[in-house]
Amino acid sequence: MAEYDYDLFVIGAGSGGVRASRIAAAHGAKVAVAEEYRVGGTCVIRGCVPKKMLVYGAHFAEDIIDAKRFGWEIDGCRFNWSTLRDNVLNDVKRLEGLYNNTLTSHGVEVIHARAIVTGPHSVSLGKGQEVTAKYILIATGAWPQRPECEGAELGITSNEAFHLPEVPRRIVIAGGGYIANEFAGIFNQFGAEVTIANRGATILRGYDEQIRDRLLQISMTKGIQFIFNAPFEKVVKNGDGSLTVHAGGKTIETDCLLFATGRVPHTRGLGLETAGVELDDQGAIKVDEDSKSTCDSIYAVGDVTNRVQLTPVAIREGQAFADTVFGNKPWRVDYNCIPSAVFSHPPMAGVGMTEAQAKNKLGTVRTYTSDFRAMKNVLAGREERSLYKMVVDATTDQVVGIHMIGPDAPEILQVAAVAVKAGLTKQAFDDTVALHPSMAEELVLLK
Structure with a gap:
């Protein structure tokens, strides 16, 4: 008989937990994942995915107004919140189903119950059942915090x-x-x-x-x-x-x-103290470069570690854990040059060092900016201006940061992040022919 019920038991079926479960199972491990709420985690169920759908819906408010300047006559237009809300929630339900299917199709057992750690290799499930695993992965994410005040x-x-x-x-x-x-x-x-x-x-x-x-x-x-x-x-x-x-x-x-x-790591009541798993002063699980906690058999990925609270980072951490522990292909996540975006109105995005960070680290830097109105805004009669900024190491000519705000900034920044990550120089941007007319061409026309 096997020494443990599972090779890997994952607590939390969010982005990091799902990726780790799927990849570990693909490497031949017997895997189970416990989720007390809904498969998909913060990003899919109550975070970036439904919020981005609301952002899309909100953009129509200005688009409808601007459309008149482009010859479209739209009369009797009104917004219905319940229609958007219900459509978003229905799509979240659809995505949850896809995540469930992904896990089961890869041979991962999905357990819809709360799981609590009871030791280095044991977990207690909601109805009192206890199971054992060679390795336990904590991927419970983070939870919104409230200020401590009356009311x-x-x-x-x-x-x-x-x-x-x-x-x-x-x-x-x-x-x-x-x-x-x-x-x-x-x-x-x-x-x-x-x-x-x-x-x-x-x-x-x-x-x-x-x-x-x-x-x-x-x-x-x-x-x-x-x-x-x-x-x-x-x-x-x-x-x-x-x-x-x-x-x-x-x-x-x-x-x-x-x-x-803000959000705090979701570790309360998980029983981690029974296995000697140490937390920091914010409740995050302390881990090493391989996502291993202070207990050799327990690992943690994603927001519960409070390293970088971003979905793509959690996914990479889950992949690296599974490849390293079960796939005999050890590698570590590189946290340098992670792009990020704020889906505000208009959106902003950035990668690499800010001007202040570059000055503190490098000493001498050059900055290039383009402050302009997007063509669409010009014809629409909208005064809103975009701003693109490039930060360059004055000694090496290497681009160390790109930051922008304006329409489609996150879409443009994703490609620009490749250039920053690759260590390209400002001259490489200058040598690239502009794609005209586009907003992105401003990045290769900066003077």
Whole structure:
């Protein structure tokens, strides 16, 4: 008889857990994955995928207005939130089914139950059943956190935002990161009065300063209000169901409060202490370069490790784990030069070092920018301007960072990220013939 029930038992069927399960099974391992909610995890069920669908829906608000300048006569047009909401949720259900099929078709056993670690090689399932595994992989992701203030339970998080019965007339969004700015753009386009209340002094800390300042400027022009240095003090529910938010010495009346104040690793109640798995001060599982925890038989990938909270990173970590442990093909994830995007209105994206980071690390840098109106915006009579920025090592001419804001910025940035990752020089961009007319051509015309 086998020493263990499974070669690998995965807790959490999100992006990282699904990839690790599938690849480990393809390498011949006997694999089971436990998921207490829905297969697909944060990205598919309550994160980047449904949110991107809302972003698409929100863009039509301006597209319909702009269409008149392009000769289209659109009368009697109105927005129906419930139609978009239900279509999005239905597509999420479809994707969940595809993820389930992917696992089962690769021979992975899917267990719809909560799993708790009871030792280095043992897991307890929801109904008291205990199973054993040679290796255990924790891929439970992260969870939205709420500020510790009176009445915080009256607010919602991004998890619940996809299920709202209607678009609120007024909404306060707490936070200044990508989730806050993305939902601000979405609800603003759907007609809500949006206020971002941030405890800090800036939005999107860590992004290039010029790019994030441009987003702030455009967002304010679109009618989004910002309150900075405003930590939450308390939230009070009024007799008519509305809320009064007390933050930074100010009071804000609203119909909905959305907390987008960060995400914390989802490790509470997992029983990791029974196996000697150490956590950091934020509850993240401490892992080495091979995603191994302080217990030799327990690994962790994705947001639960708090290394880089991005879906593509979790997928790569899951793949590297499975190839290394079960495929005899050891490799490690390279965390250098990871591109990222904010699907705001307009979107912004970046890869590599910001200007400030480059100056601190390299000393002497050159920057090139293009500040322009997209052709579509010109004809539409829209004053909104795009901004592209390239950061170059002045000593080697190597491009060390590209940052942009404007229509389709994430789509353009993905290809540009290859050039930055490959270490190409500014001269290589200059030597490339422009694709005209396009917004992307600005990257090879920077002077």
